[in-house]
Amino acid sequence: MKEKISNILSKYVEVYGFVSTSEYLEKRRSLNIEDSFKYLGNLDKYKTIITLGISYPSEELKYKGKGYGILSRYSYNLDYHTVFKVILESITKELINEGIKCHGSVDISDIDERYASYLANMGFLGKNQFLINKKYGSYLYLATILIDQEIKEDIGKLDSCGDCRICIDACPSNALDDGFNAELCISSFTQAKKEFSNEEIGYLKTMVYGCDICQKVCPKNLGINFKIHNEFEPSGIENINLVELLEMSNNEYSNKYGENASSWRGPLVIKRNALCLLGNQDIKSAIPIIKKSMDKYSNVLWYNKTALKVINLLERK
Numbered sequence: 454m455k456e457k458i459s460n461i462l463s464k465y466v467e468v469y470g471f472v473s474t475s476e477y478l479e480k481r482r483s484l485n486i487e488d489s490f491k492y493l494g495n496l497d498k499y500k501t502i503i504t505l506g507i508s509y510p511s512e513e514l515k516y517k518g519k520g521y522g523i524l525s526r527y528s529y530n531l532d533y534h535t536v537f538k539v540i541l542e543s544i545t546k547e548l549i550n551e552g553i554k555c556h557g558s559v560d561i562s563d564i565d566e567r568y569a570s571y572l573a574n575m576g577f578l579g580k581n582q583f584l585i586n587k588k589y590g591s592y593l594y595l596a597t598i599l600i601d602q603e604i605k606e607d608i609g610k611l612d613s614c615g616d617c618r619i620c621i622d623a624c625p626s627n628a629l630d631d632g633f634n635a636e637l638c639i640s641s642f643t644q645a646k647k648e649f650s651n652e653e654i655g656y657l658k659t660m661v662y663g664c665d666i667c668q669k670v671c672p673k674n675l676g677i678n679f680k681i682h683n684e685f686e687p688s689g690i691e692n693i694n695l696v697e698l699l700e701m702s703n704n705e706y707s708n709k710y711g712e713n714a715s716s717w718r719g720p721l722v723i724k725r726n727a728l729c730l731l732g733n734q735d736i737k738s739a740i741p742i743i744k745k746s747m748d749k750y751s752n753v754l755w756y757n758k759t760a761l762k763v764i765n766l767l768e769r770k
């Protein structure tokens with residue numbers, strides 16, 4: 454059965470592994486982390502978790518410069534949820550044809566995908582928190598499929614960070630200083646609907662969504678540039694003109710970015726991030742446009758309060 458399943462998986466994904474649901478549950482719970490992953494969800498209805506990895510886009514885009522904001526590498530072109538959904542549907546269809554009960558999901562599941570992938574031998578967990586694979590480094594999107602068959606994985610030897618701490622020292626907001634502090638992580642707050650502190654505003658210089666720094670500096674990612682999924686290759690929307698973005702209507706925004714991973718929190722989150730870049734890039738000519746956007750979104754306090762701080766910053770400079 455393992456061979457049959459492996460043949461199906463290898464047609465669709467770059468990397469895969471297997472871990473028994475009971476082993477995953479026991480080990481994940483023993484970490485004693487108070488989060489949603491300690492709950493059983495629907496895991497007890499299945500015997501094995503198949504973990505899957507598909508490669509990031511081939512290389513990092515060049516940032517266009519002042520007046521622009523760039524998306525992080527994991528959000529180029531088409532949303533990975535959309536791409537993975539199609540892959541998961543194809544795989545589950547084939548598994549069902551083999552009589553296997555299964556359930557596939559990406560991101561929004563009861564499974565901590567990085568930890569499950571680690572237990573399934575797909576890679577080690579780096580100090581930057583990523584699942585790091587031997588061939589693809591951390592440049593892998595992850596997903597899982599639960600199946601009602603027992604599959605044994607041969608456990609090989611995994612790599613490790615050793616004494617390296619490059620990512621910890623490179624993280625601008627010190628989010629990796631003590632394991633991982635999600636609240637400090639730039640990626641986290643660029644997705645949050647909230648008023649930014651002056652410190653948070655200060656971190657947003659060129660990247661308008663997400664953060665790639667702890668992956669970019671990692672020696673395990675050196676020279677990793679696979680071009681496998683055309684859907685992730687840059688489509689021209691990744692370097693964003695900041696003023697144009699601020700002036701976009703909701704319709705224009707969803708036409709251009711609706712299928713991109715950065716759009717899941719809606720246009721205002723990205724516009725709020727764009728304000729910060731305008732402030733840090735000292736683009737004073739944007740002040741009237743920022744003020745106009747404040748009028749337009751006068752009922753959104755977190756947007757307006759951040760915008761006011763950015764205007765103060767621009768007027769002080």
Ligand code: B12
Nearest residue numbers: 525560565566568582583584591594595635640641663664
């Ligand atoms: C919520 C979430 C976030 C949140 C918070 C993450 C967090 N760790 O709390 C925020 C918004 C910050 C975030 C950011 C990013 N994310 Co995210 N995120 C998730 C999501 C949905 C859940 C993660 C989670 O809550 N994990 C639980 C917490 C408790 O994990 P943790 O803090 O890392 O703790 C681990 C370690 O402490 C370790 N540990 C603790 N004790 C011990 C002991 C031993 C012995 C061992 C071995 C390990 C160990 O195990 C814990 C569990 O894994 C997953 C998808 C999923 N369903 O799994 C994607 C996911 C982890 N994200 C992903 C990505 C790509 C990113 C970003 C790069 C996006 C970007 N470019 O901005 C950044 C990277 C930030 C970083 N350095 O991790 C990918 C990672 C792919 C990979 N190869 O690892 C995932 C898997 C999405 C996907 N489907 O591909 N993310």
Ligand code: SF4
Nearest residue numbers: 624638639664666667
């Ligand atoms: S994604 Fe950025 S802010 Fe978050 S831990 Fe990595 S380097 Fe730090």
Ligand code: SF4
Nearest residue numbers: 579580614617620671
């Ligand atoms: S930069 Fe070094 S410490 Fe950080 S994940 Fe990569 S190998 Fe590990």
